[in-house]
Amino acid sequence: MNKKILAALLAVLIAGCGKSDAPTSAATPTSGAASGPAVSVSSVRAEQRDYQVQLEATGTVTALTSVEIRPQVSSTIEKIHIREGQFVRKGEPLFTLDSRADQTNVAKAQAQVQKDLASLADAERQLARSKELVAQNFVSQVAVDQNQTLVDAQRAAVAADRAAVEAARVAMSYSRIAAPITGRAGIVSVALGSLVSPSSPAMITITQLDPIAVAFSLPQRNLNDALQSLRSGGGSVIAVLPEGRGTLQGKLSFVDNAVDAGSGTVKVKALFDNAGDKLWPGAFVGVKMAVQTLKGAIVVPQAAIVQGARGKVVFVIEEGNKAAARPVEVVYAVGQDAVVTGVKPGDRVIVDGRQNVRPGTVVAERAQPTAGGKGGRASAPGESLPLPLAGEGRGEGASAGGPKP
Template identity: 60%
Template sequence: MKRTTLLGIAVLLVAAVAALAWTLAPRLAASGASATAASAPGAGPAVTVTTVAARREDFALELGATGTVSALNRVEIHPQVSAAITRVHIREGQTVQAGQPLFTLDSRAAEVRVTQAQAQLQKDLATLADAERQLARSRDLLRQDFVSQSAVDTNLSQVEAQAAVVAADRAAIQAARVDLGYARIVAPSTGRVGAIAVYAGSYVTPASPALATVTQLDPIAVSFPVPQRHIGALLASLKSGSGRVTAQLPDARGTLTGTLQFVDSAVDANAGTVQVKAQFANPKQQLWPGAYVDVKLAVGSLPGAILVPQAAIIQGAQAKSVYVVGADGKAQLRTVDVVASAGDVAVVTGVQAAERVIVDGKQNLRPGSPVVEQAAAPSGAASRPGRRAAAASGPQP
């Protein structure tokens, strides 16, 4: 009886184990398949990424620098004579034209000197006329043998001496008129008047501080340093007149385009740069002397360059790389060299034109990962033509 009971219990246990194995077999098979798939390289769920097609186009190289705005012409107004100011014709900040009156000085003393010089001239002219008559009379008497030749020579010397006195009188009149002209101070050039340091009634001398300054604002210049390795390109641009310089206005108010005007004759040995100057039309006075401004100077181009967004570049410990989407729809890691860059675009080697470069989502990738592509916004860097390289990121040596 006991044996029969034990045999029945054993049969029931075997049946229960078989039923349990039958139930768990599909789950164990699925779990094994998942583990096998997970161990395969590059497998896993597809990663959503944003891509931009690499473009081939000419890439203009530009040197970027911070320049200093300076006036082409800045004149300090000083009096040439000592006198009191009788009238101020201008106000601070006013724009004046060349020849426009600025100050009037007390000219009464100068007018008196002119009158005195003219009176002295008339007196000496009368004396000269008398000497000439004496010379003519002595010559008549010489022909009649009433006087000697020495008497005639004496009269001739008197005439010549008096003629020199008359010439000196005329020069004195001119000098007096020049002094009189100094009483009227006019603008030497077109420009903007700075602070005025005097008022009507102020007594000024040539040694006094400047009465005012007149600064030319249109056109205006921007000076900035350029690395010495670009001197050849600078001189070529200066000679051909093709040097175009772009200045970024403050507060992102746009840009102004000027021309290269000057390359300095010496290199700064400490900085390894040469100073250059560009000239800009400034009718709206958007550039102000003494201000700093970011400038870019075109120095060449890279024809047929491959452009990708800088956001796509991965900086590794040894090299730079980008992810591209292969023909099989999986991510491929490419090592690249950055030749030049500007803003959000870079010129690289190692990528072909039209290859789809992954910009966003690359942090979730590994080589061989399947991807689901989304096109980047139209403002993507590689989709915009005509991008230019900044100075600090020009062609790598």
């Protein structure tokens, strides 16, 4: 009996304690989002501005002109006027070949001219004498005609001799090899006294460096944009030098006449001024080409976009410092920026701390990150950002893509 009485007393005491705790329990908020301390976040305001869509590719620097220097006659090298790597202008001498045989041929041809000129003078005197005699009926007209034929033949021989002199002089001019273009010399592959011929390997290569071209490929879907840019004067093409050595501004100069069926791309070229020799033939550079401008676009940081089960959302800070989820559609996303629909200009979009935020969460906004801090900064209007050709976005949960039609 005593055990039963003690058990009953304990039950009554426990029930009394539960009733005394009931008010405390009822005072606890039922919403898990509003419970606990405010979540620390940072935000960036959504911008509305014209956004330039650019395509990014890897291009190869190619010279507009590159000439391999070979002799036009077989001879030995008498003198070398150039150093390897030297900058030369059109017409400057590069090599001098042994021209003694050609000089002899010129002298021989000139002597033949003098000989035939003497024969011509004699034929002309004979013709004049025969004309006088025929007037006095001492000779027939046949003799005059024969002398006239002889004069005409000698005149033709003199003309042929003079042409032979010019041919010999042309052959002799081949002994002086000059730069056909302005550019930079490559490796000199011959030495003094070397025997060279037209079939020999190139003696040196002269490459034009200014202006210079960058060849790259564009997706087939951007062919019309490239053609329109070409018709309007080439548009704007930027070459991004490796290792952060800056950029160069150029313009589109060529679009190929066919699309590569294997890759679905079209080859294009852009022309750049290269007075500082920043672009070198054969080097790889990044290329950015503007294809269109999105008018009045809403721009947010890519880092603010969260991929949810029902699509992409961003969290914005509403009145009362509470977070709200806004479904968005990414129109164009690349680099640090994303052009979206679903938010308004000026909305405070949460960037850092978004992973700890739920709809209705009370947030405490901390100081904005500096320009050199962790992502989440939307670029200022007109700022140039790295824009890949068709790459994925770097923001968490955000995928990049081209402009939607």
